[in-house]
Amino acid sequence: xxxxxxxxxxxxxxxxxxxxxxxxxxxxxxxxxxxxxxxxxxxxxxxxxxxxxxxxxxxxxxxxxxxxxxxxxxxxxxxxxxxxxxxxxxxxxxxxxxxxxxxxxxxxxxxxxxxxxxx
Numbered sequence: 001x002x003x004x005x006x007x008x009x010x011x012x013x014x015x016x017x018x019x020x021x022x023x024x025x026x027x028x029x030x031x032x033x034x035x036x037x038x039x040x041x042x043x044x045x046x047x048x049x050x051x052x053x054x055x056x057x058x059x060x061x062x063x064x065x066x067x068x069x070x071x072x073x074x075x076x077x078x079x080x081x082x083x084x085x086x087x088x089x090x091x092x093x094x095x096x097x098x099x100x101x102x103x104x105x106x107x108x109x110x111x112x113x114x115x116x117x118x119x
Contacts (some may be wrong), residue, residue: 013047016083038083066085079101
């Protein structure tokens, strides 16, 4: 199983949202809060994010197993929602996709990764 890394498109939005809702179940359990934004985000909100953020994905057998999104502002690359399918966690695919986002924003002076406070 070798993942394919590429830019995601609007056509991937529904699959990314479904993966996001699946992957963030464990985060919701940690906080005992199932109303966190990744679980309540709508498809229209994802579509809106595509207008100002870069989405990358990793696929295996044409299924998205990892996704990340980022944007740059004033020299800082803001990276959010590193989403990894539970069956593919701890295999290095997410780390490799983060490297791809850093390559995509190689001109950034710094990077900020958003994670949960209890992670």
